[in-house]
Amino acid sequence: MKDRNYLPIFVVALVIGLLGICYFYWASMMERSLALSVNNVFFGGDSCRVVTDMTDVDAVHYRANVHPIFILMTLPLGLSPALLVPLAAVLSLVFFALAIRRWGVPAWQVPVYVLLLGTTSTYMFWGAVPETHIFGGLGVALACFTAAYFPRKWWAMIPAGLISGGVNLPTLGPMMALALHSLKRCRWCAVLLVVIVVGLVYLAQVQQSLYPSATLWFDRASYNGESRYLAFGNPKVDWTLRPFNILAHFFAFNLILPSFATSHVDWTPLPMFTVKSALTLPFVLWMVVWASAVYSFIRYKLHRDSLTVCLLLGLATQLVFYLAYSVQSFIYVANWTVVIIALLGLVLRPALEHRPRLQFAQIGALSILAVLQFATHWQQLSGMIRFF
Numbered sequence: 001m002k003d004r005n006y007l008p009i010f011v012v013a014l015v016i017g018l019l020g021i022c023y024f025y026w027a028s029m030m031e032r033s034l035a036l037s038v039n040n041v042f043f044g045g046d047s048c049r050v051v052t053d054m055t056d057v058d059a060v061h062y063r064a065n066v067h068p069i070f071i072l073m074t075l076p077l078g079l080s081p082a083l084l085v086p087l088a089a090v091l092s093l094v095f096f097a098l099a100i101r102r103w104g105v106p107a108w109q110v111p112v113y114v115l116l117l118g119t120t121s122t123y124m125f126w127g128a129v130p131e132t133h134i135f136g137g138l139g140v141a142l143a144c145f146t147a148a149y150f151p152r153k154w155w156a157m158i159p160a161g162l163i164s165g166g167v168n169l170p171t172l173g174p175m176m177a178l179a180l181h182s183l184k185r186c187r188w189c190a191v192l193l194v195v196i197v198v199g200l201v202y203l204a205q206v207q208q209s210l211y212p213s214a215t216l217w218f219d220r221a222s223y224n225g226e227s228r229y230l231a232f233g234n235p236k237v238d239w240t241l242r243p244f245n246i247l248a249h250f251f252a253f254n255l256i257l258p259s260f261a262t263s264h265v266d267w268t269p270l271p272m273f274t275v276k277s278a279l280t281l282p283f284v285l286w287m288v289v290w291a292s293a294v295y296s297f298i299r300y301k302l303h304r305d306s307l308t309v310c311l312l313l314g315l316a317t318q319l320v321f322y323l324a325y326s327v328q329s330f331i332y333v334a335n336w337t338v339v340i341i342a343l344l345g346l347v348l349r350p351a352l353e354h355r356p357r358l359q360f361a362q363i364g365a366l367s368i369l370a371v372l373q374f375a376t377h378w379q380q381l382s383g384m385i386r387f388f
Helices: 007-031 047-055 070-077 081-102 110-118 121-126 131-150 154-167 169-183 186-211 243-254 279-301 308-325 334-354 356-388
Strands: 259-265 267-274
Touching: 007 047, 007 110, 007 121, 007 154, 007 356, 047 081, 047 267, 070 131, 070 154, 070 169, 070 186, 081 110, 081 121, 081 131, 110 334, 110 356, 121 131, 121 334, 121 356, 131 154, 131 169, 131 334, 154 186, 154 243, 169 186, 169 308, 169 334, 243 308, 259 356, 267 356, 279 308, 279 334, 279 356, 308 334, 334 356
Parallel strands: none
Antiparallel strands: 259 267
């Protein structure tokens, strides 16, 4: 029997463990502060509402229309958000690591991509601050794992579909794109989608029976007033800049937060944190990485690779949704961040197969980028905590 090298597995476990400790530390700090007492403090996130959805049986769960079974997924567990949110982040990193290894990413590069994902602004902030975003990332990471280890088994994708759609219906986009790669047949994808939708309808009714204030996602009346979040017809939206801004959010700000600004409004004494563009070293390095990825995609004709195309299709579903919906771009949404880092690993892999000597150079460069990301976001989180 061929000896197996367990050292990369140990390194992956060590990286995920250390990141989990960091997430839990920041989540505990947030829980003891005033930061979670008001919505919209962290980049437009509804942390106050999410905390009550996760912990308070008697709360008015008015946003179950856009988060179909999130309450049912979290509230019965009885866990503190300071524990449950970091746990979801850690589990998604585990599924991500297992998936990309199965997809052929070299063993010694897996911990690098895990570190790269775990230190993004998406994971550093939303792995600690209570919101629905990290649970969407968990659903997509589970879909990656299922597509990698259970190909052509449509029933195996049901849990990933219920978690993804249960957190936010648009998260079904990347999940179904991965199902298309796994199942290879549109008719089986249709069967899977029908089963997931029926499951979400049933579970939403169960949720409402347990928590009567929870709205039903398939009840049209529950969406009254939702049009205020639409970009179309909104005079505040500058359509000359919006496509560029969303692309910047997809490929930059959800990976590395350049800087943040604070503002105050009359109805709360707490500062509101918003994104502020700045030209930082990690930001520049990310642009270099993406330039290399585009070159590799064209050079090695990866448009012929089913998995790569399906991941791009999953990203496209999110681009269309966020172009049409959200007046503010939810720049720290973990579902597309998981897809982006997985896509990066797959696109850069052929270059290393043709030029093995580049492997250590790439590992070193991406590791440096991850460390810079971590240092940047640690400093920013420290600054936010000082406000409270």
